[in-house]
Amino acid sequence: MTTVLARVQGSIGRLTVNRPDALNALDLAMIRALLAALDAWEDDPAVTAVVLDGAGERAFCAGGDIGVVHSSAVGDPAIALTLWREEYRLDARLARYPKPVVALMDGITMGGGLGIGGHAPVRVVTERSVLAMPEVAIGLAPDVGGALLLGRAPGELGLHLALTAGRADAADALHCGLADHHVPSDRLPALVGDLAAGAPIEATVTKYAEDPGPAPLAAARCWIDRAYGDAPSVEDVLYRLEAMDEPGPRETVAAITAAAPTALKVTLRAVRAAREMTTIEQCLRQDYRLCSRFLRHPDLAEGIRAAILDKDRAPRWRPGTLAEVDDPAVEAFFAPLADELDLPVRCHVLHP
Template sequence: MSDEPQVLARVENGVGHLTLNRPRAINALTHRMIISIRDALGQWRSDARVHSVLLDGAGDRGLCAGGDIRGLRENVLASRPNDTRDFWRDEYTLCAVIANYPKPYVALMDGVTMGGGVGVASHGSIRVVTERSTVAMPETRIGLAPDIGGTWLLSRAPGEIGTYLGLNAATMTGADAVWCGFADHLVPSTNLPELRDALLAGDDPAAAVARFEADPGPAPLEANRDWVDSCYSAATVPEVIDRLDALGTDAARAASAELAELCPTSLVATLAGVRRSRQRDHLRDVLDQEYRTSSWLLDRPDLVEGIRARVVDKDNAPRWNPATIAEVDLAEVEQMIA
């Protein structure tokens, strides 16, 4: 293991600067990184010298590809599932800390920002994307369900767009992320170095972002709003699929085909989670719900298998268990989430 810090934390001109520093892994989050961010934010919270926080990522591929899912799989295979539960507990708690941080928290979501990357960015107070941003909650691809406050964000996207994003593990552009409430501003990537310099010079964060932002333009997802709302408002995943198949458009057929490849148990848990999150008034309650969901899924075979198929062996042929949505115990899922 490299001795190089996985998170660079320093104070410049009154700005607490956090840089995720695993560029070869697109800055995927380890437990060690979560603790480092938490400790830095805890120190800066009461430090009168620090008036704002800036989060960015090392390298040019993205802010953060998500959690270190290889490590999660290794914990399970080594009979250490509680190490993964500890990671999630600290990660979800960090999301609540960020959401309630008393100082401006600026996240630069350039490039890949997925899963855990959304957690450390989209709960901040000033969230910046670029035209290079690809933002997603891709958990149903690996046998998990949207977490890190993801169901809170998804449940508050326009109409049923969040349901679609969560079930289909679909990717948002920068403009989509602004429209869906995962980000606030789009700054062209060519302006990002100047914005970073202005922030680190101690400029007012809101004023600095306003100086460099651009109109994000129309969100591509918005053009899909009608058919997504019509199909994804169904009460169950099989009903969603039936509506997509009945609609029969190219986009609906593609969405149905995507769902057929994803983890059945994850799909049922995701739909239930997004719907329940809509009824909750506080992020902390949603994070509690997601912790229960993730812990429950950890005890099932799909998470290890999904990571094997998508990340380790990369054969993209996961053997889900159960293999079909009809075999998933909906009552068990509902009871777990409740």
């Protein structure tokens, strides 16, 4: 089966990640195929824009190929490092592509899916969309520039999503700045048809867009900001949450304490550091440092085993408590690598 469908439809290049049985999870061959199509269309005058979507009705893209990452974590680290290097190059390429990219994030959009969709200049979600960066649940920190996206969310909502592995529906995605438009899924074919016919992108997407309704996270922002704002540590976040007598904070405590202690502390620092960044390349270089270190940390293989492979939901984190993860241990994840991520320098302006 061809796992990436690349074709020209009218005036647009159509890119479809086509691995629906695996929720369109990205492997190295798919990443390279997406990059090759973007390279081919960059100077093609017949292609004025790119539309990126996923096959099937369940997922846009559920992330990177986690089985490959697990095999690499317990075997050859070079395999996952190569995957991440090329995946991050793809994320940056989509963010800086000289032609408009419209990402139709219909269905599950997690991890690497948000990497290829969330940095596009025009991002569409539907009533079926579920967006998340759930890495702390498997002993990893958000990557693919996810910390940059989450760090730009209003108040502390992005940090809340990162530390809880939380999920955002269409309304929350728009409120948090992870998407730009909500278009009902049954209107997507007509939308694509108009774009292929050369209709102006923003006006056309706006024509098909509808209000997704109120965002649950907007209603919860008051207590979320109180819990996370200026908290010096994850332990302090939990202390504040435990002092709140509301269902939301109690559920949040349970979600955070289920995640890997090391991943939580690294993620707290990563998202806050990303708030000071101005380019996706800065964040991707940080991501590569973090993932390189997590690849050699016992929690990543254990987290994937518990959540994906054995599905027993009983990971044995090492260390097992937040108190055992000291500042030097966190600092080590951010230290420069001997072999840093090298991203091509392009003159194209980064889309806001």
